[in-house]
Amino acid sequence: MKDLVVLDVSKLPLHGTGMASPTWWATCTFMLIEGMGFGLAIAVYFYLMSLAPQWPIGAPPPDLFAGACLTVLLVASIIPNILVSRWARRRELKKVKIGLLIMSFFGIVPLVFRIFEFPALNVSWDDNAYGSIVWTILGLHTTHILTDLVDTLVLTALMFSRHGDNTRRYGDVEDNCLYWNFVVIAWLPLYGCLYWVPRL
Amino acid sequence: MQEEQSGPPMDTDLDDRELESRLAKTWSTRPGFWGKIACVDHKVVARRYIFTAFVFLMLGGLLSLAMRLQLSQPEARFISPDRYNQIFTMHGTNMMFLFAVPVMEAMAAYLVPLMVGTRNIAFPRLNAFSYWIFLIGGLLLWLAFALDAAPDVGWFAYVPLSGPQYSPGKRTDLWAQMITFTELSALAVAVEVVVTVFKQRAPGMSLDRIPVLVWAMLVMSFLVILAMPAIMFGSSTLILDRLVGTQFYNPAEGGDALLWQHLFWFFGHPEVYIVFLPAVGMVSTILPAFVGRPLYGYMLLVMALITTGILSFGLWVHHMFTVGLPRLGESFFTASSMAIAVPAGIQIFCWLATLWAGKPVYKTPLLFILGFIFTFVMGGMTGVMVASVPFDTQVHDTYFVVAHFHYVLIGGAVFPLIAAIYYWFPKMTGRMMSERLGRWSFWLIFIGFHLTFFPMHILGLWGMPRRVYTYQPELPWASLNLFVSLSSLILASGFLIFFIDAIKSWRSGPPAGANPWNASTLEWATSSPPPPYNFRRIPVVSARDPFSPGNDELTVATGLRTDRREVLVTTIVEALPEARESSATDSVWPFWAAIATSIMLIWSIFSPWAVVWGSIPIAVALIGWFWPKGEAEDES
Ligand code: HEM
Numbered sequence: 001m002k003d004l005v006v007l008d009v010s011k012l013p014l015h016g017t018g019m020a021s022p023t024w025w026a027t028c029t030f031m032l033i034e035g036m037g038f039g040l041a042i043a044v045y046f047y048l049m050s051l052a053p054q055w056p057i058g059a060p061p062p063d064l065f066a067g068a069c070l071t072v073l074l075v076a077s078i079i080p081n082i083l084v085s086r087w088a089r090r091r092e093l094k095k096v097k098i099g100l101l102i103m104s105f106f107g108i109v110p111l112v113f114r115i116f117e118f119p120a121l122n123v124s125w126d127d128n129a130y131g132s133i134v135w136t137i138l139g140l141h142t143t144h145i146l147t148d149l150v151d152t153l154v155l156t157a158l159m160f161s162r163h164g165d166n167t168r169r170y171g172d173v174e175d176n177c178l179y180w181n182f183v184v185i186a187w188l189p190l191y192g193c194l195y196w197v198p199r200l
Numbered sequence: 201m202q203e204e205q206s207g208p209p210m211d212t213d214l215d216d217r218e219l220e221s222r223l224a225k226t227w228s229t230r231p232g233f234w235g236k237i238a239c240v241d242h243k244v245v246a247r248r249y250i251f252t253a254f255v256f257l258m259l260g261g262l263l264s265l266a267m268r269l270q271l272s273q274p275e276a277r278f279i280s281p282d283r284y285n286q287i288f289t290m291h292g293t294n295m296m297f298l299f300a301v302p303v304m305e306a307m308a309a310y311l312v313p314l315m316v317g318t319r320n321i322a323f324p325r326l327n328a329f330s331y332w333i334f335l336i337g338g339l340l341l342w343l344a345f346a347l348d349a350a351p352d353v354g355w356f357a358y359v360p361l362s363g364p365q366y367s368p369g370k371r372t373d374l375w376a377q378m379i380t381f382t383e384l385s386a387l388a389v390a391v392e393v394v395v396t397v398f399k400q401r402a403p404g405m406s407l408d409r410i411p412v413l414v415w416a417m418l419v420m421s422f423l424v425i426l427a428m429p430a431i432m433f434g435s436s437t438l439i440l441d442r443l444v445g446t447q448f449y450n451p452a453e454g455g456d457a458l459l460w461q462h463l464f465w466f467f468g469h470p471e472v473y474i475v476f477l478p479a480v481g482m483v484s485t486i487l488p489a490f491v492g493r494p495l496y497g498y499m500l501l502v503m504a505l506i507t508t509g510i511l512s513f514g515l516w517v518h519h520m521f522t523v524g525l526p527r528l529g530e531s532f533f534t535a536s537s538m539a540i541a542v543p544a545g546i547q548i549f550c551w552l553a554t555l556w557a558g559k560p561v562y563k564t565p566l567l568f569i570l571g572f573i574f575t576f577v578m579g580g581m582t583g584v585m586v587a588s589v590p591f592d593t594q595v596h597d598t599y600f601v602v603a604h605f606h607y608v609l610i611g612g613a614v615f616p617l618i619a620a621i622y623y624w625f626p627k628m629t630g631r632m633m634s635e636r637l638g639r640w641s642f643w644l645i646f647i648g649f650h651l652t653f654f655p656m657h658i659l660g661l662w663g664m665p666r667r668v669y670t671y672q673p674e675l676p677w678a679s680l681n682l683f684v685s686l687s688s689l690i691l692a693s694g695f696l697i698f699f700i701d702a703i704k705s706w707r708s709g710p711p712a713g714a715n716p717w718n719a720s721t722l723e724w725a726t727s728s729p730p731p732p733y734n735f736r737r738i739p740v741v742s743a744r745d746p747f748s749p750g751n752d753e754l755t756v757a758t759g760l761r762t763d764r765r766e767v768l769v770t771t772i773v774e775a776l777p778e779a780r781e782s783s784a785t786d787s788v789w790p791f792w793a794a795i796a797t798s799i800m801l802i803w804s805i806f807s808p809w810a811v812v813w814g815s816i817p818i819a820v821a822l823i824g825w826f827w828p829k830g831e832a833e834d835e836s
Pocket of ligand 1: 261264265267268288289291292293295296300353354355356602606609610614652665666667668688691
């Protein structure tokens with residue numbers, strides 16, 4: 001078969017960002033998978049609730065303090081997160097480096113509060129089905145924060161290395177910001193379920 | 201951006217020979233054992249995937265023969281009751297999770313990049329990772345069987361039977377963790393396929409020019425993405441119930457046994473379409489090549505694929521009609537179960553119209569397709585029957601259901617798959633399969649299939665329950681069972697001939713040439729088997745048929761680099777070129793990541809701490825995977 005050249009693509013950039021980047025789309029599909037997982041967890045929560053004569057089963061509602069602090073922190077982290085994303089788009093290396101350090105901080109501190117959230121549930125995972133689902137939801141979201149934190153730490157290290165100043169890396173930073181937004185947004189309905197539905 | 205015009209070597213102004221040798225240098229896998237382990241070529245990985253899945257088909261087939269041996273006469277003593285439980289569970293689990301889904305995903309991983317005209321699948325390392333995870337998950341299950349520790353609770357592992365109280369030991373945990381392995385690998389391939397179809401189509405391949413098979417694989421991938429989390433949630437919570445005492449499925453503590461069924465079938469029903477939609481795509485692609493006219497109703501077929509995908513999520517409760525749900529709920533699910541017959545009907549009519557208007561050439565792939573249409577329609581009719589609650593109440597858990605789902609699974613997916621193997625084998629190996637053996641295998645499989653499975657309808661109506669290891673001589677089932685068992689030997693011999701044909705042709709079949717069927721999709725525009733870089737230059741598409749077989753010219757694009765693996769990224773709707781993206785090089789890290797993940801998953805059957813300690817090696821492997829190595833592929 002003979003080739004008939006009808007198009008020259010040599011002027012195209014070597015890497016696209018946003019919707020032109022395959023990694024961006026992959027991040028979106030991963031969010032779809034995980035969103036589905038969280039959606040199911042919430043569905044199971046309400047399913048079990050609909051069966052139970054009273055809810056929560058055999059326990060007072062969770063204490064609010066630790067969870068509220070964590071939620072405030074997560075929501076606040078959106079601001080630096082969006083800034084980092086913007087700096088990455090403009091390829092401002094220095095600001096991105098500082099921003100990533102801040103975001104690492106915002107990844108670690110919520111975990112400290114998370115440690116106190118588990119006892120604040122006032123129920124053990126093996127007490128009853130209520131305990132099982134709330135521990136599972138909290139556990140799932142903790143894994144979520146942890147994975148993104150590890151990702152952020154590795155990215156921070158990368159940006160401080162000689163590989164940092166590279167469109168591809170800036171794209172990674174933007175995708176990481178996108179994902180962190182998802183971590184925060186996914187938490188809000190879970191937070192409502194865990195802390196406020198039992199108080200209804 | 202920082203690229204200098206005189207800098208990196210480009211494919212412009214090179215003659216074909218020179219270009220091919222440079223691309224081969226950039227894209228080839230290194231020789232040797234570690235080279236093979238590190239390989240990320242989608243064709244190589246997919247071939248391994250397909251081969252492995254067929255090995256599992258063979259093993260699962262052997263198990264079914266063992267079952268038929270045991271059931272061939274009343275009160276037979278070939279297999280103990282416990283072993284029989286393991287065998288039917290292994291057969292179902294193996295066929296669904298280790299054969300049917302993986303083989304369809306693997307066909308997608310092989311064909312989609314070629315059909316959309318790109319050089320490798322998106323995220324090739326994830327693809328390699330997915331294969332290793334699949335392989336290890338399969339080995340895990342079969343190793344358990346060899347050690348007499350295979351699951352024995354049926355392929356859908358209903359609680360309470362599979363719960364901590366009635367299934368002590370590790371058998372059920374092995375089942376549940378095998379699920380995690382296979383779902384992980386399926387999800388990975390699904391993500392790759394979605395991104396490949398969205399972003400790596402050849403310039404000009406707008407949405408309305410995507411080949412039907414690619415559409416089918418895209419819808420299948422979305423079904424995987426939306427359905428698999430349910431089963432992963434289910435199997436993980438089952439393990440938690442069994443390992444650390446959570447109470448999800450324990451009614452005494454506020455849990456619920458039906459919750460398991462909801463989670464399982466929310467995945468399990470779309471699962472059927474995960475297997476069936478690719479088959480639809482295969483049939484729609486193969487048919488035109490053997491009737492000498494284009495497919496009738498491209499738009500209708502694509503719409504039917506998408507509708508089926510959406511409706512498949514509204515059906516799961518029809519597997520649970522007998523558990524006593526609210527009446528209104530049942531009516532809703534009956535209606536949606538019947539509604540899904542509409543897109544299926546549209547598909548069938550499009551195929552019949554294509555056949556009607558063309559001049560069919562009865563080669564092996566077409567035979568299997570005709571066998572598929574006939575068999576699938578029969579399976580669909582018993583499907584509409586069991587969608588009605590009173591009828592289902594009668595035949596639930598009898599051989600009628602076993603007959604029904606083998607009609608749709610073997611008729612609806614395995615027949616098209618074998619057609620697809622006969623059709624694409626020349627592309628994958630460069631050699632033709634034998635027409636003579638192909639005909640033999642078709643007739644043996646087709647006749648053997650109907651003789652084996654049709655009588656099961658009758659056995660079911662006569663009240664024979666499924667999953668029984670034997671039955672008493674007073675019951676009127678013996679002669680029909682013997683007949684079924686003998687017929688299954690005919691069926692098995694058909695498969696045997698197919699396997700022999702595949703192996704023989706692989707070694708010494710006649711050379712195929714680039715386009716033996718005069719087809720017009722892009723995979724036929726390159727040599728058979730395709731070179732590691734798939735296409736010398738990226739094709740440019742300007743019609744639904746990217747090229748016409750008679751024409752010796754292919755419109756292409758130039759301007760890609762030859763010193764690094766580069767693919768073209770295009771826009772999602774119109775496929776206008778957007779960027780030249782690099783494609784990952786070979787790496788052993790996906791292999792190590794898969795090993796680390798497997799250790800964590802298997803260990804976690806025994807101790808919850810595995811999740812903590814086992815995650816550390818995984819993180820290390822992932823960092824090794826993603827950390828830039830200063831290659832040309834990392835430039836931007
Ligand atoms: C090759 C010929 C095959 C034969 C002769 C065969 C035979 C059987 C028989 C006799 C049973 C019922 C066991 C029992 O209830 O005691 C069974 C169950 C089953 N088969 Fe097959 N089968 C074949 C191929 C397949 C294929 C290709 C698939 C899927 C793609 C499949 C999927 C299943 C499933 C899901 C079950 C249910 C297992 C369970 O009850 O847990 N079979 N098969």
